[in-house]
Amino acid sequence: MTLIVALDRSSSKNERDVIGVISKICNMVSGVKLGIPLFVKYGATIAREAREVCRNNMIIADLKLADIGDIMISTAEILLPHVDAFIAHSFIGREGALDDLKGYLDSRGLKLILVASMSHKGSVEVYDKEIDNIADVIKGINPWGIVAPATRPEVIGRLRESLGKEIKILSPGVGVQGVKPGVALCNGADFEIVGRYITNSSNPVETTKLIIYEQKRRLDRCRK
Amino acid sequence: MTLIVALDRSSSKNERDVIGVISKICNMVSGVKLGIPLFVKYGATIAREAREVCRNNMIIADLKLADIGDIMISTAEILLPHVDAFIAHSFIGREGALDDLKGYLDSRGLKLILVASMSHKGSVEVYDKEIDNIADVIKGINPWGIVAPATRPEVIGRLRESLGKEIKILSPGVGVQGVKPGVALCNGADFEIVGRYITNSSNPVETTKLIIYEQKRRLDRCRK
Numbered sequence: 123m124t125l126i127v128a129l130d131r132s133s134s135k136n137e138r139d140v141i142g143v144i145s146k147i148c149n150m151v152s153g154v155k156l157g158i159p160l161f162v163k164y165g166a167t168i169a170r171e172a173r174e175v176c177r178n179n180m181i182i183a184d185l186k187l188a189d190i191g192d193i194m195i196s197t198a199e200i201l202l203p204h205v206d207a208f209i210a211h212s213f214i215g216r217e218g219a220l221d222d223l224k225g226y227l228d229s230r231g232l233k234l235i236l237v238a239s240m241s242h243k244g245s246v247e248v249y250d251k252e253i254d255n256i257a258d259v260i261k262g263i264n265p266w267g268i269v270a271p272a273t274r275p276e277v278i279g280r281l282r283e284s285l286g287k288e289i290k291i292l293s294p295g296v297g298v299q300g301v302k303p304g305v306a307l308c309n310g311a312d313f314e315i316v317g318r319y320i321t322n323s324s325n326p327v328e329t330t331k332l333i334i335y336e337q338k339r340r341l342d343r344c345r346k
Numbered sequence: 347m348t349l350i351v352a353l354d355r356s357s358s359k360n361e362r363d364v365i366g367v368i369s370k371i372c373n374m375v376s377g378v379k380l381g382i383p384l385f386v387k388y389g390a391t392i393a394r395e396a397r398e399v400c401r402n403n404m405i406i407a408d409l410k411l412a413d414i415g416d417i418m419i420s421t422a423e424i425l426l427p428h429v430d431a432f433i434a435h436s437f438i439g440r441e442g443a444l445d446d447l448k449g450y451l452d453s454r455g456l457k458l459i460l461v462a463s464m465s466h467k468g469s470v471e472v473y474d475k476e477i478d479n480i481a482d483v484i485k486g487i488n489p490w491g492i493v494a495p496a497t498r499p500e501v502i503g504r505l506r507e508s509l510g511k512e513i514k515i516l517s518p519g520v521g522v523q524g525v526k527p528g529v530a531l532c533n534g535a536d537f538e539i540v541g542r543y544i545t546n547s548s549n550p551v552e553t554t555k556l557i558i559y560e561q562k563r564r565l566d567r568c569r570k
Contacts, residue, residue, distance in 0.1 A: 165388050165391070166386060188437075197383045200386050215470070218466030243442045246439070248439050255472045
């Protein structure tokens with residue numbers, strides 16, 4: 123499976139609604155990514171509930187951690203029982219930050235996913251100027267996966283070339299942000315992350331099916 | 347007043363203990379900075395309770411926001427009633443990110459504080475290489491304040507020179523991270539941020555008094 127559903131926004135829905143949406147589709151997706159607004163609204167509860175309804179999915183805490191090592195570890199500790207993977211920013215560097223977090227997550231059998239570039243336009247102002255240094259940080263840390271935007275296929279290609287095939291590439295920006303399902307997979311990503319396109323749909327199950335169908339159709343064509 | 351107390355770690359203390367510590371010292375400090383582990387543990391409740399016990403302090407949500415604009419706004423919305431200022435990373439750039447957040451916070455009369463550099467050693471690996479671009483992002487956004495580490499006085503000096511006197515500089519890294527109280531103020535910071543040195547103290551009130559005394563003594567000497 124190549125689809126991760128993102129629950130990023132708190133919206134006006136309550137906790138039960140948020141969990142309700144994913145409970146219907148967790149057997150159709152690889153993972154469930156929980157965004158920072160949900161943690162700030164509900165605390166660790168939201169991860170515990172996501173784990174309860176989606177027992178076999180990878181639950182990803184997308185806090186975009188970007189702090190010193192011991193603060194990131196202190197954050198991860200709280201979510202340990204409910205979460206499989208944490209997303210952190212690569213731009214904070216290794217010493218006293220990502221080295222510490224990676225060591226901690228490794229010792230608990232948890233996955234680290236590093237943001238390598240972002241999907242908004244401002245990513246080129248600073249972040250993408252450091253793409254070579256960031257690739258070095260990523261190589262040094264050797265995380266389970268990285269995040270690279272579907273909106274900038276050349277960045278995905280460059281990172282795939284630089285990092286090899288072992289590291290998973292997760293691509294947000296599919297759906298509402300404008301990229302069609304399957305495009306990032308064709309450009310070298312392993313998973314596409316879809317949020318609002320599913321969660322705002324009047325029929326999340328049908329929309330998810332449609333996305334999976336489109337991914338497969340586009341992949342079949344680009345792999346020919 | 348030139349001191350901000352940081353409640354960054356969740357530790358084994360419960361919510362009541364966390365709030366208990368600050369309730370004793372909020373009349374001695376300018377602001378209370380709440381770190382991401384507390385939000386992940388308790389949700390928005392922790393900010394509401396901090397506001398209740400420290401009505402006249404600046405309450406700072408130190409989530410180190412580093413996401414696309416609408417996710418950061420969705421996060422800020424949740425904390426609106428309880429918080430005066432939000433910390434975000436300058437590294438993510440303006441378009442589709444910090445521009446959006448600044449516009450939103452301005453419209454609500456709230457302060458934005460941007461991280462310009464970090465206190466751990468890994469900050470030099472990527473972040474500090476972009477100090478000039480980051481200074482440009484900060485000038486373009488014109489936030490209320492920035493965060494620059496007490497551990498690297500040359501960075502504080504360079505940012506103060508580049509940004510002028512209007513923007514407040516907040517300096518973490520004082521106390522347990524090794525820098526003596528008053529040193530960052532002498533180097534051009536407006537506020538020093540102290541966490542564990544106060545919160546782990548057996549007598550937080552006496553420790554806070556001592557820090558304020560040391561700040562004043564060092565400032566008196568360096569301003570001669």
